[in-house]
Structures are given as structure tokens and as C-alpha cells.
Amino acid sequence: MTNAIDARLAELGLTLPDAPAPAANYVPYVLSGNLVFVSGQISMNADGLITGKLGAGLSVEEGAAAARACALSLLAQVKAACGGDLSRLKRVVKLTGFVNSTDDFTDQPKVINGASDTLVEILGDAGRHSRSAVSAAALPLGVAVEIEGIFEIA
Structure with missing residues (x-):
């Protein structure tokens, strides 16, 4: 059955990637009560990593596209945390970019x-x-953006 979020993704022509596996000794998300804490998702798309440095080769628009890819990965992790049922997602609580x-x-x-x-x-x-957006001198694998999030679920 398609839920409202899946329908909206389709309407926008967006698809969620497979929930990325952790690259080190951590878990992709932690459930605590009705909150899902999603580990930092790095900028990547179907073509691979989105790398580069803003202010030295990457435009704000390219950076925003990288952040969009991170948002889709965050949702993929929430979907995994909810056993594949995104209809359990109540709201986005906080992003740290x-x-x-x-x-x-x-x-x-x-x-x-x-x-x-x-x-x-x-x-x-x-x-x-709520949100924070901060600069980093470097990010893992040279990616342009990394975003972590907190989500409320039913």
C-alpha cells in the first residue's frame, strides 16, 4: 500500500536510496522512545559521492543539491527504522548540517x-x-555536505 509520503515522493519524481550502511563502528540510527536519531548522512547520489568544497569550486546551488541528497538518505534511514513504513513518521524535529x-x-x-x-x-x-548549519574544514571522503537528524515517529 502506498502511503501519503510515498505518494508525494512519486509526485515530485523523487526516490529514496537504499538506507546507506554505516562506514565504521556506529549504527545508522538509534530509536529512543518515539524519536529516531539518524547518524550523519553524507552527500551521495546514484552516481556516487558528491564531493568538493563550497567557496572553492562548488556553487551554493551545487551544495544545496548535495544537501537534498542527504535529506533523501535521512528519510531512507527513518524508513528503515520504521520497518519500511514511512507513514509512522510524524515530524522532523532537528537537522544539523x-x-x-x-x-x-x-x-x-x-x-x-x-x-x-x-x-x-x-x-x-x-x-x-529546528536546525543548525555549520562550516567544516573537511568532511569524510571529501564530501560536500553531511547532515544528521532527529525525527519523531508514531
């Missing part, structure tokens, strides 16, 4: 908007969340 950027780059919020806007586009008001 890390942007691989130069010392003088100051548009981290515009980059992480790629994830925030995507979640609101998919989930409506349930996608609105």
Missing part, C-alpha cells in the same frame, strides 16, 4: 536549505524543523 567550506564562505544556511526545503516539500508542515 555540516558544509565542507572555505574559511571565508558564509552561506552555509543557503546550502542546508537544500535539505530543509526538500523535507518541507515532501512532508509539508511535518517537515518544518
Whole structure:
């Protein structure tokens, strides 16, 4: 059966990737009560890792696209945490976004908007969340963006 979130993803022409496996000694998510804490999801798409540094070769638009990919991976992890049933997702509580950027780059919020806007586009008001958007001198594997999230489920 298709739920409203799956239907909205299809309407937008988006598909969730398989929930990425952890690359080290950690778990992809932790369930605590009605909250799902999702580990940082790095920017990747069907073509592979989205790498680069904002302010040195990557545009804000390219960074926002990388953040959008992270948002889809976050939702994939929530779906896995919910046993494949995204209809259990009640709301996005908080995102913390890390942007691989130069010392003088100051548009981290515009980059992480790629994830925030995507979640609101998919989930409506349930996608609105608190957020932090910070710079990082480097991220794992040279990726452009990494985002972790907290989600409320039923």
C-alpha cells in the first residue's frame, strides 16, 4: 500500500536510496522512545559521492543539491527504522548540517536549505524543523555536505 509520503515522493519524481550502511563502528540510527536519531548522512547520489568544497569550486546551488541528497538518505534511514513504513513518521524535529567550506564562505544556511526545503516539500508542515548549519574544514571522503537528524515517529 502506498502511503501519503510515498505518494508525494512519486509526485515530485523523487526516490529514496537504499538506507546507506554505516562506514565504521556506529549504527545508522538509534530509536529512543518515539524519536529516531539518524547518524550523519553524507552527500551521495546514484552516481556516487558528491564531493568538493563550497567557496572553492562548488556553487551554493551545487551544495544545496548535495544537501537534498542527504535529506533523501535521512528519510531512507527513518524508513528503515520504521520497518519500511514511512507513514509512522510524524515530524522532523532537528537537522544539523555540516558544509565542507572555505574559511571565508558564509552561506552555509543557503546550502542546508537544500535539505530543509526538500523535507518541507515532501512532508509539508511535518517537515518544518529546528536546525543548525555549520562550516567544516573537511568532511569524510571529501564530501560536500553531511547532515544528521532527529525525527519523531508514531
